[in-house]
Amino acid sequence: MKIVYFAWVREQIGCDAETAPDGVSTVAEMLVMLRARGGGHAAALADESRLRFALDQLMVKSDAKLGHAQELAIFPPVTGG
Amino acid sequence: MIEARVQTARFDAGAAMDALAGTGAGAVASFIGIVRADGDIAYPDRRVTALELEQYPAMTEAALRGLAQTATARFALSGAIVIHRIGRLEAGEPIVLAAAAAPHRAHALDACAFLIDRLKTGAPFWKKQHFADGSAKWVEAKDSDEARAAGWQ
Numbered sequence: 001m002k003i004v005y006f007a008w009v010r011e012q013i014g015c016d017a018e019t020a021p022d023g024v025s026t027v028a029e030m031l032v033m034l035r036a037r038g039g040g041h042a043a044a045l046a047d048e049s050r051l052r053f054a055l056d057q058l059m060v061k062s063d064a065k066l067g068h069a070q071e072l073a074i075f076p077p078v079t080g081g
Numbered sequence: 082m083i084e085a086r087v088q089t090a091r092f093d094a095g096a097a098m099d100a101l102a103g104t105g106a107g108a109v110a111s112f113i114g115i116v117r118a119d120g121d122i123a124y125p126d127r128r129v130t131a132l133e134l135e136q137y138p139a140m141t142e143a144a145l146r147g148l149a150q151t152a153t154a155r156f157a158l159s160g161a162i163v164i165h166r167i168g169r170l171e172a173g174e175p176i177v178l179a180a181a182a183a184p185h186r187a188h189a190l191d192a193c194a195f196l197i198d199r200l201k202t203g204a205p206f207w208k209k210q211h212f213a214d215g216s217a218k219w220v221e222a223k224d225s226d227e228a229r230a231a232g233w234q
Contacts, residue, residue, distance in 0.1 A: 004137070006135060006137055006205070006207060007135055007207035007209070007219055008219045054137070054140060054205070057137075057139050057140040057143060057144075059203070071139070073137055073140070073205075075137065075205065075207070076207060076219065076222070077202075077221075077222030078201070078202065078203070078204060078205055078206055078207060078222065079201075079206065079207050079208045079219075079220040079221070079222050080134070080136075080165060080176075080177070080200060080201060080204050080205075080206025080207070080208070081114055081165075081176070081177050081197055081200050081201035081204075081206070
């Protein structure tokens with residue numbers, strides 16, 4: 001699975017996409033795994049209330065199961081319009 | 082008729098209105114969002130010179146199309162157009178167009194408000210403000226926008 005980042009999440013982590021670790025079942029579990037990398041990951045992903053998620057381009061909550069999704073997106077609340 | 086687009090170039094609002102009028106509607110309504118120079122309410126002393134619009138390319142057009150389809154079903158529209166610009170936009174430039182055509186004005190006007198309220202909380206765009214002093218800051222999402230979008234449940 002691929003993980004993509006946008007806006008300040010992308011800037012703090014320092015890349016716009018990376019390969020997800022295996023053996024993770026939910027979005028929330030993925031956050032725990034990614035934070036453990038420390039540095040920009042830990043800083044950007046520290047506060048879940050400031051993050052939003054999409055699985056295969058559909059918005060989901062952090063308890064969503066990853067299932068067979070190809071792409072997880074992690075980003076701040078949207079500010080378009 | 083549904084049209085949903087993401088583009089860097091300016092959009093032709095007149096052409097969009099003409100296209101909607103051509104759907105046989107009795108009413109066409111539109112909303113255009115403009116880059117504001119007074120920008121972030123958290124920094125009233127900092128003038129915004131430009132916005133940088135970032136998107137999630139794989140998701141944006143589908144999200145805008147989904148919004149237009151939902152509005153069409155909910156307000157019995159004969160047409161809906163949503164166009165959102167990305168890239169660097171100077172103060173005073175148009176960012177977004179939401180327009181709707183319906184048999185009567187109430188549905189056209191309500192559909193426009195619905196489209197822009199839902200777009201602001203559901204479409205994957207992010208704005209970075211560039212200030213006159215050279216600093217830059219990502220725009221924070223507003224609770225008032227969440228409340229307006231939730232009001233359409």
